[in-house]
Amino acid sequence: xxxxxxxxxxxxxxxxxxxxxxxxxxxxxxxxxxxxxxxxxxxxxxxxxxxxxxxxxxxxxxxxxxxxxxxxxxxxxxxxxxxxxxxxxxxxxxxxxxxxxxxxxxx
Amino acid sequence: xxxxxxxxxxxxxxxxxxxxxxxxxxxxxxxxxxxxxxxxxxxxxxxxxxxxxxxxxxxxxxxxxxxxxxxxxxxxxxxxxxxxxxxxxxxxxxxxxxxxxxxxxxxxxxxxxxxxxxxxxxxxxxxxxxxxxxxxxxxxxxxxxxxxxxxxxxxxxxxxxxxxxxxxxxxxxxxxxxxxxxxxxxxxxxxxxxxxxxxxxxxxxxxxxxxxxxxxxxxxxxxxxxxxxxxxxxxxxxxxxxxxxxxxxxxxxxxxxxxxxxxxxxxxxxxxxxxxxxxxxxxxxxxxxxxxxxxxxxxxxxxxxxxxxxxxxxxxxxxxxxxxxxxxxxxxxxxxxxxxxxxxxxxxxxxxxxxxxxxxxxxxxxxxxxxxxxxxxxxxxxxxxxxxxxxxxxxxxxxxxxxxxxxxxxxxxxxxxxxxxxxxxxxxxxxxxxxxxxxxxxxxxxxxxxxxxxxxxxxxxxxxxxxxxxxxxxxxxxxxxxxxxxxxxxxxxxxxxxxxxxxxxxxxxxxxxxxxxxxxxxxxxxxxxxxxxxxxxxxxxxxxxxxxxxxxxxxxxxxxxxxxxxxxxxxxxxxxxxxxxxxxxxxxxxxxxxxxxxxxxxxxxxxxxxxxxxxxxxxxxxxxxxxxxxxxxxxxxxxxxxxxxxxxxxxxxxxxxxxxxxxxxxxxxxxxxxxxxxxxxxxxxxxxxxxxxxxxxxxxxxxxxxxxxxxxxxxxxxxxxxxxxxxxxxxxxxxxxxxxxxxxxxxxxxxxxxxxxxxxxxxxxxxxxxxxxxxxxxxxxxxxxxxxxxxxxxxxxxxxxxxxxxxxxxxxxxxxxxxxxxxxxxxxxxxxxxxxxxxxxxxxxxxxxxxxxxxxxxxxxxxxxxxxxxxxxxxxxxxxxxxxxxxxxx
Numbered sequence: 001x002x003x004x005x006x007x008x009x010x011x012x013x014x015x016x017x018x019x020x021x022x023x024x025x026x027x028x029x030x031x032x033x034x035x036x037x038x039x040x041x042x043x044x045x046x047x048x049x050x051x052x053x054x055x056x057x058x059x060x061x062x063x064x065x066x067x068x069x070x071x072x073x074x075x076x077x078x079x080x081x082x083x084x085x086x087x088x089x090x091x092x093x094x095x096x097x098x099x100x101x102x103x104x105x106x107x
Numbered sequence: 108x109x110x111x112x113x114x115x116x117x118x119x120x121x122x123x124x125x126x127x128x129x130x131x132x133x134x135x136x137x138x139x140x141x142x143x144x145x146x147x148x149x150x151x152x153x154x155x156x157x158x159x160x161x162x163x164x165x166x167x168x169x170x171x172x173x174x175x176x177x178x179x180x181x182x183x184x185x186x187x188x189x190x191x192x193x194x195x196x197x198x199x200x201x202x203x204x205x206x207x208x209x210x211x212x213x214x215x216x217x218x219x220x221x222x223x224x225x226x227x228x229x230x231x232x233x234x235x236x237x238x239x240x241x242x243x244x245x246x247x248x249x250x251x252x253x254x255x256x257x258x259x260x261x262x263x264x265x266x267x268x269x270x271x272x273x274x275x276x277x278x279x280x281x282x283x284x285x286x287x288x289x290x291x292x293x294x295x296x297x298x299x300x301x302x303x304x305x306x307x308x309x310x311x312x313x314x315x316x317x318x319x320x321x322x323x324x325x326x327x328x329x330x331x332x333x334x335x336x337x338x339x340x341x342x343x344x345x346x347x348x349x350x351x352x353x354x355x356x357x358x359x360x361x362x363x364x365x366x367x368x369x370x371x372x373x374x375x376x377x378x379x380x381x382x383x384x385x386x387x388x389x390x391x392x393x394x395x396x397x398x399x400x401x402x403x404x405x406x407x408x409x410x411x412x413x414x415x416x417x418x419x420x421x422x423x424x425x426x427x428x429x430x431x432x433x434x435x436x437x438x439x440x441x442x443x444x445x446x447x448x449x450x451x452x453x454x455x456x457x458x459x460x461x462x463x464x465x466x467x468x469x470x471x472x473x474x475x476x477x478x479x480x481x482x483x484x485x486x487x488x489x490x491x492x493x494x495x496x497x498x499x500x501x502x503x504x505x506x507x508x509x510x511x512x513x514x515x516x517x518x519x520x521x522x523x524x525x526x527x528x529x530x531x532x533x534x535x536x537x538x539x540x541x542x543x544x545x546x547x548x549x550x551x552x553x554x555x556x557x558x559x560x561x562x563x564x565x566x567x568x569x570x571x572x573x574x575x576x577x578x579x580x581x582x583x584x585x586x587x588x589x590x591x592x593x594x595x596x597x598x599x600x601x602x603x604x605x606x607x608x609x610x611x612x613x614x615x616x617x618x619x620x621x622x623x624x625x626x627x628x629x630x631x632x633x634x635x636x637x638x639x640x641x642x643x644x645x646x647x648x649x650x651x652x653x654x655x656x657x658x659x660x661x662x663x664x665x666x667x668x669x670x671x672x673x674x675x676x677x678x679x680x681x682x683x684x685x686x687x688x689x690x691x692x693x694x695x696x697x698x699x700x701x702x703x704x705x706x707x708x709x710x711x712x713x714x715x716x717x718x719x720x721x722x723x724x725x726x727x728x729x730x731x732x733x734x735x736x737x738x739x740x741x742x743x744x745x746x747x748x749x750x751x752x753x754x755x756x757x758x759x760x761x762x763x764x765x766x767x768x769x770x771x772x773x774x775x776x777x778x779x780x781x782x783x784x785x786x787x788x789x790x791x792x793x794x795x796x797x798x799x800x801x802x803x804x805x806x807x808x809x810x811x812x813x814x815x816x817x818x819x820x821x822x823x824x825x826x827x828x829x830x831x832x833x834x835x836x837x838x839x840x841x842x843x844x845x846x847x848x849x850x851x852x853x854x855x856x857x858x859x860x861x862x863x864x865x866x867x868x869x870x871x872x873x874x875x876x877x878x879x880x881x882x883x884x885x886x887x888x889x890x891x892x893x894x895x896x897x898x899x900x901x902x903x904x905x906x907x908x909x910x911x912x913x914x915x916x917x918x919x920x921x922x923x924x925x926x927x928x929x930x931x932x933x934x935x936x937x938x939x940x941x942x943x944x945x946x947x948x949x950x951x952x953x954x955x956x957x958x959x960x961x962x963x964x965x966x967x968x969x970x971x972x973x974x975x976x977x978x979x980x981x982x983x984x985x986x987x988x989x990x991x992x993x994x995x996x997x
Contacts, residue, residue, distance in 0.1 A: 017933075022355045023130040030126055030315070031119065052931040056643065057518065057846035058536040061934035080116070081123030088131040088333075090156070090933070 006099035009106055010075035013067045014082060015042065016091035021064040023085060028068050031078035034106055036068040048090060069098060069106050122315040125332075129362050132336035135169050138355060139348030139894055143881035144683040145674035146535050147801075149856035149943075150868045150895065155934075159913070159942035160447055164238075169341045171240030172867040174446075174860075176911060178234050181449035185230060190452050194459075195226055197968065198451035203439055212432045214416065215423030221436045224416065228437055229449065231419040232412055235442035242338040245325050246373050257372045258343055260299075262889055264289050264368060265346045268360070269353070270879050285350075286314035286364040306375035314367035321370035324380030339369050344867075345892030349883060408442060409434035454912045454945070457805055461824075462917065462947060462956045462967055465808075468817045469952045481507040483657040483750045485722075486648065488513030488678060488686060489825045489847055490663060491804045492726045495764060497826075498819060499757035506753070507655065508812060509648045510826035512847040513680040515660050515693035516644040519543045519631065523688075524555065524624055525562045532681045532689055534850050541631040543692050545624050548737065554622035561619025600668075600792050605783070608668075608790025623737045626691045628699075637696045638705040644693060645711055647839045649811060649830025654717040657746045660693045661731065662686020663724040665800075669792035671878045672870075672897055676726065676800050679850055690721035691734050698738075718743045722754075727789040727798045729758040729765070729782065758782065765822075770796050770903050795873045795899040802901055802909040804858060807851045809843055810919030813952075825851045831920040831950075840920055841928045844935055848916060852944055855914040861896040862911040869895040917947045922957060922964055929959075 014024055018040060028036050041054030041062045051063050070078060075095070082093050100106055116124070134153030140146040149155065154162035163174030184190045199208060199222060208222040219227070246254035267278040268285045280288040293299075294308035311317045327335045340347040340362070347365065354361040374380060413433035417425050425433075440448065485500060486509045487493035497508040518533035524545045531539050547555030600607040628637060645651050650658075664685025665676035674683035681689055696702055697719040706713060721734040731754040739747050756778075763781035766772035772784050788794045807825040808815060815826060827843050834840055860868035870876070870893035876884040883892040901909040916939075918925060925948055929935045938944045939959055946959040947967060956967040 020130075023127075026130070026354070026361060027123060027126055031123055048933060050931045051933065052841070055845045055932075056842045057512075057516075057534060058849065059538065060536045061845060061849070061932065074119070077117065077119035077123040080120045081127040084124050084127035085130055 003099050006101055007103035008072070009069045009098050009100050009103070010072055011067065011069050011094075011096050011098040012075065012078060012082070013065065013094040013096075014086075014091060015044075015046075015063055015065050016086075016089065018060050018062050018064050020085070020089050020091065021066060024064075024066050024082065027078060027081045027085065028066070031070065031081065032074050033068045033070045033078065036066055038067075039065040046092065069100060071103075071107055118316070121319055122313075124329075125315050125319055126363055128333045129336055129366060132333045132340055133347070133351055133362050135165070135337050136340050136344045136348045136351060137894075138352035139345060139883065139892065140352055140535070140683070141349075141882045142671050142878070142884060143674055144531075145672060146683055147675065147679060147854040147857035147896075149853050150860045151856070152853070155937045155941065155943055157941065160444070166867075167238040168240065169242045169337050170344065170867055171341075172860075173864040175450045176446070176453075176863050178446055178449065181446065181453065182230060184453065190449070190456055192226065194452035194456045195229060195448065196222060197455050197459075198448045199225055199440075201451060202448060207436070207439060210436070212436060213425075213429050214413070214420065214433055215425045215429070217420060217422045224433060224436050225440055227416050227420060228412055228440070229445055231416060232442060232445065233415055235445055238443070240341075242334055242341065244335070244338045244342065244373060245379070246377055247338070247342070250377060253373070253376045254342070256376055257369055258891070259889065260293075260296075260372050261365070261369050262343065262346060262891060264293070265350070265365070266879060266889075269349065269882055284314075284364060285360045286317065286367050287312070289368050290317070302378070303375045306378075307371065310371055314364045318363060318367040318370050321367070321374040324374040325370070325377075326379070336366060339366055339373075342369075343891040345883065345894050348894055349892055407434065409437040412437050412442065450913075453910075454805075454915070457910070457912060458915050458945070458947075459968060461806060461820075461915070464818060465814055465917070466949075466952075466956070469814055471817065479505065480653070481505050481655045483507075483659060483746060484509065484650070484655045485659050485661055485750075486511050486515070486650070487661045487724070488663050488680060489807075489827045489851065490678065490680075490726075491801050491822050491825055493661075493663065493724070494815075494820050494824055494826055495761045495822045496661075496724055496729070496731070496754075496757055499760040499764075500753060501816065502760070503753040503756050504749075506750075509650055509828040510812075511644065511648045511828060512850070513662050513678040513686040514689045515662070515686075516640045516647070517541070517543070517689045517692040517696075519689060519692055521545075521684075521688040521692075524559060524622070525566070530682070530684045530688075532684045532686075534680050534846060535682055536846055536849065541636065543631045543688065544627045545688070546627055548623035548625050551623045554620070555624065558619050558622040565615065565618055604668075604791035604794070605787040608786070611790075623735075625735070625738070626688065626695055628692060628695045631692075632696070634701060634705070637699065637702050638709075640693070641697050641702050641706055642709055642711065643839075643842070644697075645706075646833060647842060648828040649833060650828070651711045651830075651833055654714055656716055657718055657720055657743060657750055658697075659720040659722045659733075659750065660690035661722040661724055662688075662690040663726050665727045665798060666725050666789050667727055667797040668790050668794070670797065671876060671884050672873075672900070675896065675900070676798060679854055680847065685723060687721065687723040687732075687734050690723065694719040694721040694735070716742070720747070724758075725789075726800075728786045729762040730786075731755070731758055765798065768799060768908070795897075796903075799908065800900055801854055801858060804851075804855055804914075805910065805912045806915040806917060807848055808917045809840070809848075810917070814919060829919065831924070834920075837920075837924045837928055840918070840924065841932070844916075844928060845932055848944075849934070849938075852914050852938060855912075856943070857896060858901060858909050859911045859913060862901045862907050862909045865895075865898055865901070869893075869901070870897045873897045873899050913942070914944045915947065916944055917949075917956070919949060919952075921950045922948050922959075925959075 016024055021038065025036065040059055042065045043053030044051055053062065055062050079095060086093055137148045137150045137152050151162045151166055154165055166172040166174055181190065208220065210221045212219055212221060212224055244254060246257055268281060268288065278288055280291050290310050294304045296304065311320060322332060322335070347362065350360055350362055350365050353359065410430055413430045416433070482505050484507045485497065487497055489510045489512055493510065500506050501508060512534065514533050518537050518540045520529040520539040520542045521532045522529040522542070522544045529542065533539050632640070662681070662685065663678055664687065665673065667673055667676065677683050678686040697713070703713050718739060720739060722731050723734060724731050733747065733751055736747065759778035759782045762785040763778050766781045766784055769788070788797050803821065803823040804825065805823045807827065809827045809829045811830055812828060827847055829840065829843060870884065871886045875887050876897070877887060878884050886893055901907060929939060939946045940961055947956045948959070949956045957964040958967050
């Protein structure tokens with residue numbers, strides 16, 4: 001697929017405990033990101049063993065996946081903030097290059 | 108910790124790192140819900156990912172908090188027999204290797220085992236040094252009046268900003284947020300010196316930039332920043348906790364705003380930074396202790412402890428080698444850790460007896476008569492107070508009772524007939540999934556209209572009264588117009604609270620007579636959701652067969668007067684609201700023919716003659732009110748009549764039982780007089796002990812009622828019904844452990860910390876509480892928002908009523924199933940493996956209890972320890988255990 005017509009951006013994904021999700025959302029907003037996608041109750045296997053997915057009556061202790069896309073010039077600040085947060089919390093962060101077709105949505 | 112190299116961070120990066128630092132630092136304060144929907148939380152919940160002992164060290168360092176009772180308190184309990192030597196033996200055996208404990212040391216003429224030496228040190232050792240708060244702000248360290256001024260100024264503006272929801276004179280510029288509104292107004296505050304006002308007038312427009320600038324002026328290095336921010340948050344944990352809650356639930360303010368205000372005040376008041384009067388002193392101090400031990404730089408602490416024991420035990424002259432050997436033993440238990448052994452022993456005394464009694468009681472039960480249908484089944488909340496109602500109802504006849512979280516699986520936003528803002532009536536761990544409205548029952552529109560008109564009139568009168576009180580000149584006119592009535596009414600409420608309460612209720616009934624209503628389940632839920640709710644509720648509590656003709660879901664609430672902490676007495680599973688609406692919702696769903704049909708397809712056949720009913724237990728009066736009684740078919744009216752009669756009888760017996768503990772209530776009151784006394788206290792606006800709430804809570808039992816039915820558990824145990832046989836996959840157990848048990852642990856921790864350190868974690872005495880709108884209370888005219896529970900919720904005067912113990916969770920289920928659930932839920936691993944909750948399990952009634960430890964499951968009481976043998980022998984001699992009273996556990 002030809003990506004010439006697309007605009008390069010940075011995609012930042014984090015998986016954190018539900019109780020830490022508000023802090024990640026605050027960092028995303030403070031970094032100037034225009035939006036994010038949040039999926040609560042994700043399951044998987046990680047450094048600390050298996051993690052159950054959605055619980056019937058507890059959104060607080062399940063894992064949440066938060067994903068945002070920002071222009072390159074905003075990415076570093078958010079990455080610094082998230083690394084500081086994850087330095088004192090369980091959770092992971094993935095940073096990757098990505099392309100978008102409507103850059104005005106992300107600026 | 109990854110940080111940008113100094114000088115290389117952009118402003119945006121510095122702001123992002125600061126916000127992350129604030130988030131990490133904020134773990135030292137728990138979110139503080141508005142008092143009108145009080146939610147019990149673990150004050151150290153942000154530290155649950157570390158072991159309990161470590162969390163206590165952090166709390167001592169940052170908050171200056173005490174994490175357990177003090178040694179003199181434990182020693183007094185030891186002298187009184189509440190803690191036995193055998194309890195201490197077991198606690199030491201759980202902490203230290205058996206090989207060490209059985210080793211022998213000589214001290215002068217004495218020959219002691221290490222166990223005996225450690226026991227002597229626990230009982231006779233000099234009190235361990237008290238750790239004092241070491242994480243302090245610069246102003247707290249160098250200029251206490253300035254530190255107090257920072258607190259006072261910040262409190263003032265927080266109250267103005269947050270309280271604006273409840274007063275008619277909002278803070279100007281509030282819509283711009285706390286920091287920006289404050290930054291506009293603070294430079295105009297003439298209570299501050301001109302220099303400070305000038306300083307504040309030059310603040311940046313962004314809160315994060317202001318906080319960074321102030322940290323720089325105060326000389327806080329990046330590596331020290333989280334610790335310094337913690338110290339500021341810990342200075343007023345009430346405001347910080349409430350703003351944390353507000354940030355997470357409303358999003359109109361955050362802790363960066365709050366800290367920017369505090370740090371800017373501190374920098375300006377201390378006049379530090381470039382060009383300022385003062386140099387920048389180092390912002391932190393090293394941890395300090397109040398040294399009361401005999402330890403000196405030349406003499407290690409353990410040697411001093413041994414010499415103390417030589418004196419106390421009158422051992423005679425001890426050689427240097429003997430002292431050194433003794434010191435080596437005592438070094439295994441630092442003096443600062445002794446209170447943790449005492450706590451373990453204190454908890455062990457209760458837990459050992461509880462588990463032994465559970466085993467004995469179940470073994471002594473007569474076999475259930477097959478085919479005998481209970482007169483009715485009552486499903487109560489797991490709340491420890493329900494245990495009393497269940498026990499007394501079962502004593503009246505062949506009733507069967509169950510325990511289930513009091514929202515009955517209905518996570519709803521509920522709007523009553525009068526309309527207004529819906530109540531979020533579900534555990535705070537979830538968001539409400541469905542909206543339920545109260546509506547006039549079919550054909551009763553006129554009655555509903557009359558009630559609505561009456562409610563509107565009452566609400567209008569109350570609103571007018573409060574508006575007049577809050578107005579600038581209104582109170583003068585109000586006093587003229589209504590003073591002649593208000594004075595005698597206040598006198599009547601004070602002198603004759605029961606009579607005044609009857610008049611008030613009668614007046615309310617006259618103005619707004621009750622009308623038959625229903626709840627809107629069909630609009631609020633899809634059919635699939637209703638079926639799922641029904642299936643989940645019945646499966647989780649193990650009620651999938653053997654239904655009675657009447658099954659009552661019994662929620663609970665508490666009626667008290669002039670009590671800002673009313674919500675703390677309502678149902679925690681309903682978000683601090685009364686549980687009636689949730690009971691009505693669950694009952695209505697289970698009476699639906701379509702739901703019954705779908706349940707039958709899923710293997711749960713509810714007989715056609717079973718009717719689900721809603722009720723509500725008032726825990727202050729012990730009256731149980733049947734809700735939606737007009738919907739009960741005529742065929743079931745005799746059953747309902749019998750049930751209500753026996754619930755009234757059970758309520759009177761429970762009131763009499765509670766009166767023995769309530770300060771000022773006569774212990775000798777017979778049933779009806781006790782019931783009247785409970786009602787009188789409920790309506791007494793001067794009564795600070797309307798009920799004890801969940802004081803005394805100590806354990807959470809998950810299993811069938813047969814485990815506990817013969818026992819009087821003294822309203823100290825959360826009871827969740829569970830049948831492992833119908834939950835082979837463990838789904839129901841996982842839900843119980845991750846939701847009701849988590850809420851119970853929050854409640855337990857709130858009571859625990861409010862008792863062991865009421866100054867740091869409690870809300871002080873009710874007698875000086877000053878409510879601010881619905882958000883919280885101050886102790887007097889200003890200062891910090893009070894956190895935790897009032898003193899009158901956990902103690903009488905200086906004497907604690909609540910026994911501060913961490914939660915014991917006892918489960919009837921296969922251990923491999925429990926392990927599997929814990930392994931895939933990190934939050935449970937933290938609770939059980941870090942010492943916040945102790946876990947016991949037994950798969951079958953005859954199986955001995957096992958304790959989950961970091962190294963696997965172990966017998967609850969290791970063989971060879973004296974108390975276990977004695978307890979077993981005592982119980983074995985009694986094939987039919989005597990009735991157990993609450994005193995057995997105290």
